[in-house]
Amino acid sequence: MSAIKFENVNFGYHNQNLIIEDLNLEIKRGKYTVLLGHNGSGKSTIAKLAIGLLECKKGSIFVDDILLNEENLNKIRSKVAIVFQNPDNQFIGATVRDDMAFGLENKCVDTNLMDGIIEEYASKVNMQKFLDAEPTNLSGGQKQRVAIAGVLAMQPDILILDEATSMLDPVGKKEIFEVIKDLKQKRSDMTILSITHNIDEALFADEIIILNNGKVVKVGNPSEILYDNELLTKNALEAPFIVQLEESLNKAGIKVKQTLDVKELVKQL
Ligand SMILES: Nc1ncnc2c1ncn2[C@@H]1O[C@H](COP(=O)(O)OP(=O)(O)O)[C@@H](O)[C@H]1O
Ligand SMILES: [Mg+2]
Known part of the structure; x- marks a missing residue:
């Protein structure tokens, strides 16, 4: 399907x-x-x-x-819900709370449940303190967090x-992906x-x-794609750090198996 x-x-x-x-x-x-x-x-x-x-x-x-x-x-x-790369173009509400409510209203979510849902999803992306802020006053990264919370709350x-x-930043990216993985x-x-x-x-x-x-x-x-250096290079991409690390260790004579997972890699050392 x-x-x-x-x-x-x-x-x-x-x-x-x-x-x-x-x-x-x-x-x-x-x-x-x-x-x-x-x-x-x-x-x-x-x-x-x-x-x-x-x-x-x-x-x-x-x-x-x-x-x-x-x-x-x-x-x-x-x-379908989408978050675009430029968060400036996706706010409608005067405050973060209003903006998140707008999406939920469109989905006909019960008004009594709305505040709870908004707070739950804003907390997931660490934006609960900014619910009454105006989206225009947020940094680019904060705007992206709000946009992501808004679409996740809609459960598309x-x-x-x-x-x-x-x-x-890298820590922020990781945090958001943990939220998405958890939801998935x-x-x-x-x-x-x-x-x-x-x-x-x-x-x-x-x-x-x-x-x-x-x-x-x-x-x-x-595992089929990320170890294929020729394919990656041809397409202007570079292997992830973990793959480069595994390859460097093997070249240095420290034999490790492909894991794509830092914790698993460390267990082999
Ligand atoms: N609004 C637009 N008008 C004309 N060309 C565009 C427009 N948006 C994107 N393009 C062109 O379409 C191609 C693909 O762009 P895009 O889909 O934005 O790529 P990506 O998201 O992978 O960076 C690029 O060559 C870009 O210059
Ligand atoms: Mg693009």
Whole structure:
């Protein structure tokens, strides 16, 4: 079963050259998929096509097996939540609390439950002290935390994160991914599509899709993709630190097995 499916999709901006050409792509339902590609490879364009913010020139897009067209757009949008890379464009409310409430109102959540839900999700991303702040007064990273809390509170069937933690420092990124992983464990039917050029996010993926110049170059699991240096280099990507460490240890004669996990690696030493 696919959460998102692109069939022979073509797209170009304003009658310019095609950025996406004959793209076939499948995001599996209930999986955590990472779409990995360098800047300009077409990742955000794909996200916008998937939620109907852009319209493809040719081909078909299905979300939860429903054809994306004008008639089905609202039905599809009720299933999908997205966090974009630029958090400035996604606030509607005058305060963080209002903004989070807006999404919940759209989902027809009971008003009596709303405050509790808002506080729960703001706490998950460490923003509970900022509920009465104006979004414009927050830092880029704080805005991203709020945007993520807002979509997580809505409990979407399909969650798309488009470079959603790009403004957070490494500790902040890790914190957010722990929250998302935790949520995924509790709701195993949720589909998560994380779009990024940060290869470390791919370590936890069920499936990795490598994109280059609007084309899918390779699909596989982390152990198939992340040790393939030739593939990574060709696509302007670099192996994650843990892979580089394992390879350096092996080269230095300290034989370790591939683990993709720091704790497991340390056990071998
Ligand atoms: N609004 C736009 N108008 C024209 N070209 C665009 C627009 N947005 C993106 N592009 C071009 O489309 C290509 C893919 O961009 P994008 O999907 O944003 O890539 P990514 O998210 O992987 O960095 C790039 O060459 C970019 O310059
Ligand atoms: Mg992008």
